[in-house]
Amino acid sequence: MQAFTVRVYGIMINEKKQVLVSDEYIRGGYYTKFPGGGLEFGEGTLECIIREWKEELDQDVEVVEHIYTTDFFQISAFDDKSQIISIYYLVKPTSPFTKPILANPFDFEIPEGVTQVEGVRWIDWNDFSAETVTLPIDKVLATMVKEKY
Known part of the structure; x- marks a missing residue:
């Protein structure tokens, strides 16, 4: 049986570029990626990114x-049984950004027994590139964002 996982991500560029x-x-x-997550059954991709952003960042x-949808085969980084399809949207805030910002990559503690911890940070435009993100599809997208915006 073939399994597909659809992931939806938001790209936010602030006024400081x-x-x-x-x-x-x-x-x-350890992974540096764009905010977002998995599409749930019964929701559209736009609903998904709005929900994921609210859940992860408490921001509307x-x-x-639409920026990009995966156009090549990519196996999941977490299993060898599912194909990943990622959809990326440029998003803008409609409520204030209140989430704590990491000063440095992975600047958080990992409590014993915890399997997932996350934090967010801003990367200056001149420092942003495909090398700043971890996952293969995100690397393609980072290059596109640098060229387009």
Whole structure:
């Protein structure tokens, strides 16, 4: 049986020309990625990014435009059984940003027994590139964002 996982991510660029990323510790690995998450059955992709952003960042956003949908085969980083399809949207805030900001990558504590911890930080435009994110599809997207915006 073929399994597909659909992930939906938001790209936010602030007025200082910084890009928001999420630093995450997941099951023993460290990943820098874009905020977002998995599409749930019964919801559309726009609903998904708005929900995920609210859950992860406690901020309301509006989708500005679709940037990219995966156009190549990518196996999941967490199992070898599912194909990942990622959809990226440019988002803008419609409520204040109140989430604590990490000063440095992975600047958080991991309590014993916890399998997932996350924090967010802004990356200056001049420092932002495909090398600043971990996952293969995010690297493609980072290059596109640098070229487009």
